[in-house]
Amino acid sequence: MNRTILDLWVGIFVAIGIAALLFLSLKVGNLSSARLSDTYVLQARFDNIGGLKVRGPVKSAGVVVGRITDIKFDSGTYEAVVTMDVDGRFRFPKDTFASINTSGLLGEQYIGFEVGGDEKMLNPGDTIKKTQSAVVLEKLISQFLFNKAADGQDGKQ
Amino acid sequence: MPDPAKLLRQLGQATTDRIWRLGFAARFLFAIVRYSGASFRRLPLTLREIYFSGVLSLVIIIVSGLFVGLVLGLQGYETLQRYGSTEALGILVALSLTRELGPVVAALLFASRAGSSVTAEIGLMKATEQLKAMDMMAVNPIARVVAPRFWGGVISMPLLAALFSAMGVIGGWLIGVVFIGVDDGAFWSQMQSGVDFRYDIVNGVIKSFVFGIAVSLIAVFEGYDSVPTAEGVSRAITRTVVTSALTILALDFLLTSFMFRGTS
Numbered sequence: 001m002n003r004t005i006l007d008l009w010v011g012i013f014v015a016i017g018i019a020a021l022l023f024l025s026l027k028v029g030n031l032s033s034a035r036l037s038d039t040y041v042l043q044a045r046f047d048n049i050g051g052l053k054v055r056g057p058v059k060s061a062g063v064v065v066g067r068i069t070d071i072k073f074d075s076g077t078y079e080a081v082v083t084m085d086v087d088g089r090f091r092f093p094k095d096t097f098a099s100i101n102t103s104g105l106l107g108e109q110y111i112g113f114e115v116g117g118d119e120k121m122l123n124p125g126d127t128i129k130k131t132q133s134a135v136v137l138e139k140l141i142s143q144f145l146f147n148k149a150a151d152g153q154d155g156k157q
Numbered sequence: 158m159p160d161p162a163k164l165l166r167q168l169g170q171a172t173t174d175r176i177w178r179l180g181f182a183a184r185f186l187f188a189i190v191r192y193s194g195a196s197f198r199r200l201p202l203t204l205r206e207i208y209f210s211g212v213l214s215l216v217i218i219i220v221s222g223l224f225v226g227l228v229l230g231l232q233g234y235e236t237l238q239r240y241g242s243t244e245a246l247g248i249l250v251a252l253s254l255t256r257e258l259g260p261v262v263a264a265l266l267f268a269s270r271a272g273s274s275v276t277a278e279i280g281l282m283k284a285t286e287q288l289k290a291m292d293m294m295a296v297n298p299i300a301r302v303v304a305p306r307f308w309g310g311v312i313s314m315p316l317l318a319a320l321f322s323a324m325g326v327i328g329g330w331l332i333g334v335v336f337i338g339v340d341d342g343a344f345w346s347q348m349q350s351g352v353d354f355r356y357d358i359v360n361g362v363i364k365s366f367v368f369g370i371a372v373s374l375i376a377v378f379e380g381y382d383s384v385p386t387a388e389g390v391s392r393a394i395t396r397t398v399v400t401s402a403l404t405i406l407a408l409d410f411l412l413t414s415f416m417f418r419g420t421s
Contacts, residue, residue: 003201010204013212017316020323021362027345028251028326029354055353064350 038088039066040124044098044111049080050134052100052109058084059101060113065090068111084111093118099132109134182378189307189377192300196308202301206309210271214317217270218263222321225258226250226328233329234337243339247348250329255352255361256417259322261409264368266321267314268401272376275306276397279380280390288381303381307373314369315362322361360416364409371408372401 049071058066066086074081086092095116102109122128196203233249279302282288288298326348333339352358376397383393 006201006204006208009212010207013207013215013313014316016215017211017320020316020319023323024255024319024326024358024361025354028255028323028348029352029358055356057350 039085040088041069042066042084042086042122042124042126042128044082044084044128044131045074045077045079046082046100046131046133047079048133048136049082050100050109050136052082052111052134056108057110058086058113059110060090060092060115065113082111091121094120094122094126095130096122096128097130097132098128100134102135178382181382182374185378185381186374188299189304189374192297193304193308195297195300196305202305203308203312206305207313210267210275210306210309211313211317214267214270214313215320217266218317218321219324221262221266222259222324223328225262225321226254226325226330227332229253229258229325230329230332230337234333234339243333243337244343244347246329246333246339247344247346248351250333251326251348251352252357254322254325254329255357257409257413259325260318260361260365260368261405263318263321263365264314264372264405265402267310267317267369268372268376268405269398271310271313272372272397272401273394275310275373275376276380276383276394277390279303279306279377280383280385280393283381283383284385284387284390286385303377307377310373310376311366311369314372315365318365318368319362360412364412364416367408367412368405371404375401375404 052068052071054068054071056068057064058068066084068082068084070083072081072083073079092113093116095118097114097116099112099114100109101112116130229250230246233246234243237243237245237249279288282298282302288302291298291301330344334341334344379393379397379400383389
């Protein structure tokens with residue numbers, strides 16, 4: 001086979017392969033959007049994180065503003081310490097309220113920021129004071145059942 | 158009633174034979190790496206092999222990738238619509254392709270399309286004593302024949318696997334968005350939020366690279382080690398395809414259990 005034609009075909013092949021890789025990383029993967037270039041670290045402590053996962057989203061007003069980078073258990077306070085990378089463009093007030101929410105009925109869990117009215121902003125490395133744990137469905141149901149049972153007894157008396 | 162001592166002897170012979178072949182394959186890989194300088198100094202040798210194992214596999218990879226994507230789209234939609242979450246079709250198709258199906262199916266196709274022909278070529282060269290003739294002319298057959306074919310396969314494999322995954326995603330998009338009518342924006346945005354570059358795509362590429370090394374090594378080894386007769390070469394080709402398929406699936410399990418466990 002002619003050398004130049006062979007080179008051409010191999011060149012086309014490699015170009016197609018690299019194009020496919022680029023397509024996968026930019027269009028399929030999150031290299032373009034979610035690669036937060038300039039981030040800072042925040043921490044939050046929760047009594048119960050439910051099904052929260054590392055790499056899960058951090059949202060404020062429904063918009064993704066960061067990612068969860070680490071979840072640890074603090075054996076001193078028996079709390080879960082969640083570390084997250086937040087987009088450097090966004091700053092949040094000191095009294096921001098972090099809660100663990102679920103997207104949809106069966107969706108993934110994420111940390112939602114509800115912004116307070118404090119003048120001072122959270123600095124990188126700060127810990128969010130006000131948190132709300134994940135809602136554990138079993139607890140909710142048992143609470144509901146106990147309430148019902150209590151109501152029933154009240155009714156009889 | 159067969160003689161038990163004879164049975165044990167056969168078992169022992171089979172075992173030592175297997176171990177010997179394994180050791181030979183490892184030494185062979187070492188020799189390929191050692192003599193592979195020539196395949197990069199004389200680049201046309203390797204380019205020719207990339208052409209034969211990579212460029213000529215393009216059609217089968219593109220068509221199979223597209224059809225796997227189409228089927229994933231259809232079946233995924235069938236299941237997802239029961240839970241009313243059809244917009245998750247994008248992430249389903251993309252994750253299954255980049256993590257598993259892309260590297261594995263592309264490697265299986267590559268083994269049967271390119272690996273078998275490499276084995277046949279080297280086996281026939283051995284049967285017609287071309288390898289010996291090279292040796293007589295002080296040309297190292299491993300450097301001249303085996304190493305370029307090995308590197309051609311190793312270079313082609315990740316590119317083909319990426320192409321397979323990309324075509325599969327396009328196939329899933331065709332079925333999901335164009336034919337069935339899943340929302341285009343939700344399809345891509347769910348996919349992008351769910352597929353992580355380092356965790357999913359880089360790991361998929363690493364997988365395909367490992368498969369490329371395994372398949373290429375098996376192909377050149379079986380060819381080089383074949384019995385130099387017509388029957389021996391045909392057996393070697395069969396062994397290439399079977400061993401490659403089993404090795405790919407076993408390696409895939411191993412790699413998956415190391416890569417994708419724990420956090421997510």
